[in-house]
């Protein structure tokens with residue numbers, strides 16, 4: 001273990017720590033020396049123009065990028081002090097602790113109830129002895145946490161794909177919660193929603209921040225400003241600036257950040 | 267009143283005229299295509315209809331196959347097709363699952379895919395020769411239902427694989443990604459999400475395949491089907507009669523067969539095929555209704 005990790009405060013405060021993270025798609029380098037300490041128990045937003053590597057960064061944290069087969073990753077990523085690229089890491093366990101929400105809501109083609117219970121069942125130690133009443137409780141708790149219980153409680157057996165987009169996105173967040181993840185990665189979770197849906201989901205994310213570390217990619221400056229405590233600005237695969245959100249938006253340290261925030265990059 | 271600004275120009279009129287002519291042409295071709303099918307069906311019903319009776323369906327051929335029924339052939343066809351399916355469906359679905367869900371996208375996989383597509387085009391008489399060489403002689407199954415069904419199975423495998431793979435690939439990638447991101451293994455993803463959504467397509471493919479297999483003659487002729495064998499098979503190691511071969515025999519090989527007899531056999535054969543196609547369409551409609559997206 002290297003010296004930095006031994007410093008107690010770092011482990012306590014940092015949920016995701018990356019060092020010299022470089023990533024290539026084939027020969028195309030998408031991330032350059034990304035060094036970040038994403039703090040625990042708060043919302044960090046990740047902003048930057050399209051194609052700067054925001055999704056790539058998120059997808060390397062839960063290692064879903066590897067499925068492509070032509071991705072090379074160098075450097076380290078520690079989630080709560082654990083190196084996610086260590087050989088002994090089990091991907092199922094990693095993805096249990098690090099949940100992901102996508103740009104387009106992607107509920108499974110199952111009932112609302114089965115969507116919630118899906119990941120719980122995947123990770124349950126004794127999944128065959130899961131009683132119906134226990135399941136009902138898990139489903140209700142999760143749906144209450146995302147403020148969806150009252151709207152869907154009478155149609156839990158209906159297909160999840162018939163819900164409105166806003167409801168689908170809330171469901172996609174809810175289905176991660178029963179396995180008690182530590183980190184939630186959200187890749188532009190509101191960009192497929194109308195303004196009302198955006199508000200609702202944004203509020204929900206704000207509610208969740210006490211219990212989870214949330215890293216959220218957004219294109220919406222107002223959203224980043226309103227809804228996050230820290231903010232990271234990326235450009236062309238590099239981290240340009242990482243600071244408290246209010247500081248970044250009032251007194252950005254870098255010229256590029258200022259240009260982007262003021263809309264000069266599009 | 268002046269002409270409206272929306273009035274048709276000369277060009278518009280002639281374009282629409284042409285559009286109409288093209289439609290007429292395509293309609294004519296469609297009719298041309300359907301007419302032979304209708305004629306065949308009508309002729310079969312007209313000439314073979316009088317032959318059909320309970321007795322015809324459920325009794326044995328007599329008088330050197332110039333009278334009596336087709337029961338052994340009917341039962342034999344059911345045996346052949348069932349055993350062939352029992353082999354080709356599990357094998358084909360497993361192969362398709364591997365190719366579509368597990369195999370890396372490299373030259374070997376692409377080569378295998380190409381080989382499978384080409385295999386679907388191999389003439390059935392070639393499969394028959396392979397069946398004789400492999401199952402009858404090499405594995406020493408003799409001429410038997412087993413050898414004939416295995417030959418049919420090999421012949422249908424590529425189509426089962428292709429149909430299954432296409433149904434699997436019709437399931438949106440987003441569902442798989444959602445599962446993987448929750449930590450599901452590929453098998454968990456397949457079993458809980460991919461297969462349930464692909465099963466209607468797979469079944470349709472399989473049933474269409476069954477209807478094709480039912481009519482095949484060449485692959486079973488040398489491997490397990492008998493000209494005349496008025497007993498019902500008792501195990502897969504027996505020979506059996508089969509409808510398709512029986513039709514060939516009574517239509518061309520036996521003298522003094524009354525005309526309605528081969529037409530009757532053909533009608534039963536076509537009836538079975540149509541029944542299975544109808545079943546396939548019904549099943550697909552039912553399963554589509556069940557789909558949750």
Ligand SMILES: Nc1ncnc2c1ncn2[C@@H]1O[C@H](COP(=O)(O)OP(=O)(O)O)[C@@H](O)[C@H]1O
Pocket residue numbers: 025028030048049050051052053054055056057068
């Ligand atoms: N699967 C992939 N294969 C190859 N290149 C990719 C892939 N995904 C993303 N990229 C490239 O990596 C860069 C970063 O993409 P991405 O992380 O999606 O950006 P962002 O989410 O910030 O818009 C882009 O130049 C993009 O073209």
Ligand SMILES: [Mg+2]
Pocket residue numbers: 054055056187
């Ligand atoms: Mg993106």
